[in-house]
Amino acid sequence: MNGELLWVLTLLLIAIVLFATNKLRMDVVALLIIIAFVLSGTLSLSEATAGFSDPNVILIAALFVIGDGLVRTGVAYQVGDWLVKVAGDSEAKMLVLLMITVAALGAVMSSTGVVAIFIPVVLSVAARMKISPARLLMPLSFAGLISGMMTLVATPPNMIVSSELVREGFHGLSFFSVTPVGIIVLLMGVGYMLVARNWLASGKDDNDKDSWKRRTFRDLIRDYKLTGRARRLALRSGSPLIGHTLDELHLRSRYGANVVGIERWRKFRRVMVSAIGNTELKDRDVLLIDMSDSEVDLREFCAEQMLEPMVLRGEYFSEQARDVGMAEVTIVPDSDLIGKTLREMTFRTRYGLNVVGIRRDGVPMEGKLVNEPLQLGDILLVIGNWKQIRQLQLQPRDFIVLHLPAEVDDVAPAISQAPHALFCLALMIAMMLTDEVPNAIAALIACMLMGKFRCIDMESAYKSIHWPSLILIVGMLPFALALQKTGGITLAVDVLMDLVGGMGPRIVLLSLFVFCAVTGLFISNTATAVLMAPIAIATAHAMHLSPYPFAMIVAISASAAFMTPVSSPVNTLVMGPGNYSFGDFVKIGVPFTILVMIASVIVVPWLFPF
Numbered sequence: 102m103n104g105e106l107l108w109v110l111t112l113l114l115i116a117i118v119l120f121a122t123n124k125l126r127m128d129v130v131a132l133l134i135i136i137a138f139v140l141s142g143t144l145s146l147s148e149a150t151a152g153f154s155d156p157n158v159i160l161i162a163a164l165f166v167i168g169d170g171l172v173r174t175g176v177a178y179q180v181g182d183w184l185v186k187v188a189g190d191s192e193a194k195m196l197v198l199l200m201i202t203v204a205a206l207g208a209v210m211s212s213t214g215v216v217a218i219f220i221p222v223v224l225s226v227a228a229r230m231k232i233s234p235a236r237l238l239m240p241l242s243f244a245g246l247i248s249g250m251m252t253l254v255a256t257p258p259n260m261i262v263s264s265e266l267v268r269e270g271f272h273g274l275s276f277f278s279v280t281p282v283g284i285i286v287l288l289m290g291v292g293y294m295l296v297a298r299n300w301l302a303s304g305k306d307d308n309d310k311d312s313w314k315r316r317t318f319r320d321l322i323r324d325y326k327l328t329g330r331a332r333r334l335a336l337r338s339g340s341p342l343i344g345h346t347l348d349e350l351h352l353r354s355r356y357g358a359n360v361v362g363i364e365r366w367r368k369f370r371r372v373m374v375s376a377i378g379n380t381e382l383k384d385r386d387v388l389l390i391d392m393s394d395s396e397v398d399l400r401e402f403c404a405e406q407m408l409e410p411m412v413l414r415g416e417y418f419s420e421q422a423r424d425v426g427m428a429e430v431t432i433v434p435d436s437d438l439i440g441k442t443l444r445e446m447t448f449r450t451r452y453g454l455n456v457v458g459i460r461r462d463g464v465p466m467e468g469k470l471v472n473e474p475l476q477l478g479d480i481l482l483v484i485g486n487w488k489q490i491r492q493l494q495l496q497p498r499d500f501i502v503l504h505l506p507a508e509v510d511d512v513a514p515a516i517s518q519a520p521h522a523l524f525c526l527a528l529m530i531a532m533m534l535t536d537e538v539p540n541a542i543a544a545l546i547a548c549m550l551m552g553k554f555r556c557i558d559m560e561s562a563y564k565s566i567h568w569p570s571l572i573l574i575v576g577m578l579p580f581a582l583a584l585q586k587t588g589g590i591t592l593a594v595d596v597l598m599d600l601v602g603g604m605g606p607r608i609v610l611l612s613l614f615v616f617c618a619v620t621g622l623f624i625s626n627t628a629t630a631v632l633m634a635p636i637a638i639a640t641a642h643a644m645h646l647s648p649y650p651f652a653m654i655v656a657i658s659a660s661a662a663f664m665t666p667v668s669s670p671v672n673t674l675v676m677g678p679g680n681y682s683f684g685d686f687v688k689i690g691v692p693f694t695i696l697v698m699i700a701s702v703i704v705v706p707w708l709f710p711f
Contacts, residue, residue: 105143105589112137113580113632126571127625131576138579148582152575156541156643157260161574162566163252163544168566170548170556174522180206185226192230193283196237196298197291199223200244208255209526212566216245216671228257235301237325238679239689241296245671247290249626249660251285252276254533258630258659262652265581265634271648274656276533281708282657285546293696297689300680310508314492319508323428325458325465325482327391331361332399333411335387338406348378348450352390353471356397361455361484362389362425373425375486378450387411391457426487430500431480435614438499443471452500453489458482496500521554522701568626575632585635594639607648607702610654613637614698617658626659626669633659649709657701663690 112134119130119181138144152158159175186200188195199219206215219241227234249256253263253276263273294431319329336342342350352358360376364387373389374380382388389409392399405412430634432438438446458465459473460480466473475481482505483490529547532538538546551557557565584590601608613633637651662669666676675681 103587105359106584106592107581109143109583109589111588112583112646114585116628117624118581122615122626126569128572128576130572134576135579137670138583143587144474144579149579150575151582152578153604154574155578156539157257157263157264160254160260160541160544161257162542162571164209164547165211166548166557166562167529167544167551167568169561170522171210172525174519174556176519176522177620179519182366185492188226190230192232192236193295194296195226195230196240198700199237200247200287200291200294201238203241203244204248204283207245208251208283209530211530212248212256213670216241216675220675223473224653233301235679235681235685236298236421237683238327238567238675239301239685240290242671242675243290243294243663243693244287245658245661246286250279250286250657252280252283253278254544255283255629256660257570259656260540261627261630262634262656262659265638266648266652271646274652275536279653279656281654282701282704283705284530285700286657289692289696289700293693297693300688301681301685317700318427319505321429321458321482323462324468325460327458327482330391330457331391332392333387334390334408336382336384336476337407337409338384340382340384342382342406342408343384344381345365345407345487346379346381347376350382356395357392357469358400358402359457359471360453361390361391361457363387364389364424368395371643375424375489376449376455377485378447388647391455425484426490427482427484427506428490428493429480429482429503430476430493431503432477432500436499438475439477442474452483452485452493454483454485454493455697457484473643474501516555518556522551522556525550525554525556538697574627574631575623577628578674581635582633590635590639593636594643597636597640597641602644606650607642607706609640610650610702611698613640613651613660614658614701615653617655618694618698619663621662622665624663630655630659646711648710650705653705653709654701657697657705660693661697663694664708 116134119125120127122426126134135149138149139146162231169662180202184195184198188198189434203212203215203219220238223241225238225340227237251261253274255257267273331605350362363374363376363380363382363653365372365374365383366385376389402408413589443449449455456470458481459470459475461476461478461481481500484491490502525547528550529543532543532546533540548557548562552559552562581590597609601612613636617629617633619632633655634652637655638648641648641651661707664670664687666672666681666683673685676686679685
């Protein structure tokens with residue numbers, strides 16, 4: 102072992118220790134590695150920074166943007182709604198559909214993003230079914246990991262392995278190369294979790310599960326004692342309210358009826374529109390009215406104005422969360438509005454929002470809020486369009502937005518552009534399948550079209566990119582080149598051949614899987630793929646065999662991060678909501694990883710002959 106190789110291995114060991122201990126951010130460690138290689142003379146500046154020009158880095162960045170476009174247009178959330186509707190009250194059916202849906206979505210967008218979207222869906226379903234969320238959240242995270250085995254662009258390790266094949270003079274992987282293995286693993290995962298979920302239904306106390314959650318619409322309605330105050334009234338044909346604005350009708354002053362929202366038909370579905378002074382009522386509108394200040398008889402009011410009461414379920418506001426928002430705001434200390442009433446400051450006209458509750462000294466107020474002078478320290482619960490709430494948040498001249506409920510994460514600001522987002526996604530996949538356009542260019546075209554169709558704007562596009570992941574890839578790529586230049590890859594292949602080379606290629610595949618899975622316990626699956634792909638391909642060359650089964654084993658094992666809660670971000674995401682312990686992941690993840698390993702060693706050589 103020469104001195105240069107010893108230096109590279111020392112750097113690798115230091116990087117692994119830093120990754121495992123999390124003393125420094127992973128992207129910072131990656132940049133320090135680049136600096137160390139250049140200053141030591143191991144690599145030239147162009148060699149150490151070659152990752153910045155790697156097409157896969159561009160492709161991964163573009164995929165983050167496309168995934169965010171699917172979120173902003175509501176595509177991902179609509180899939181979640183469909184899932185809840187189809188599953189009904191069947192836990193087993195929910196588990197099966199959940200895993201299949203998450204794996205399908207994760208095939209074209211970030212698995213971490215998909216899992217984050219579905220966590221509140223799973224919590225809501227678990228509460229409705231009166232089961233522990235732990236029975237569904239780990240299947241959710243496992244499906245997110247399995248999604249990395251579904252397509253070439255599902256996870257960075259797949260693209261890194263494909264890039265390494267190209268660099269060695271072979272054809273890269275196609276878009277669906279990994280899909281057959283992924284489908285088999287998914288079916289295994291569904292069957293396994295139908296049994297393993299029973300091991301997760303422990304007697305743990307889930308009463309503290311609210312400690313990690315942000316407040317929801319339901320929490321705000323409870324805290325401000327709004328239950329029973331709202332009425333949902335439909336305008337019948339010929340109603341005297343039709344054709345008039347809210348300012349013209351004076352419903353609050355005449356009847357004590359505060360219109361806080363209006364349901365209106367648009368493009369074959371009802372949407373919630375803002376109820377502000379110049380909003381004109383139309384035929385078939387449904388009014389959401391706060392009657393807490395009213396002293397009139399509801400039946401007389403409905404008869405006089407030709408209104409028909411409609412059902413108002415307890416989950417109404419949560420179901421409307423994408424169209425109508427809630428927020429808690431407080432008045433700034435030096436505002437001129439202190440001491441004025443909501444009526445005097447024309448709050449609804451000025452801000453486009455309705456105040457439905459006021460808390461003073463932590464206690465919700467009752468009575469006619471519109472005539473109550475505001476005091477310093479009052480907290481107001483406002484309801485209205487998310488856009489108006491955002492504007493109030495960005496212009497804190499008179500009010501400061503204190504808290505946004507958890508439902509703000511479900512808001513799809515470009516929901517009307519959902520068909521365009523699906524078109525962009527389909528076009529990208531079609532271009533990738535033809536191999537006529539490089540994958541990175543196909544993804545960039547899809548990104549540009551999403552911008553053109555207003556599925557995403559430039560600000561949200563840049564924010565959607567997970568820059569630490571890109572820097573990690575850029576920083577780890579020089580390791581493969583450094584190991585090759587200093588003889589590290591040759592040494593690793595020689596050791597592997599000495600140990601298991603004489604036992605046949607399947608045993609070598611088994612050994613590569615074990616090594617990747619164990620390495621993935623300490624460093625990210627992306628870094629694992631960067632290190633192991635060259636070794637796997639060099640091993641195939643030494644055995645005079647096709648490199649594809651060896652490369653595929655690295656890709657599959659890099660996504661098989663089931664064994665600990667820190668093996669992958671998706672596991673970490675569900676640990677708190679599921680109230681899991683470290684041992685829960687070991688208990689469930691280790692057996693499944695072994696099953697995946699056995700299946701991969703059997704299936705991969707069959708699909709990709711030696």
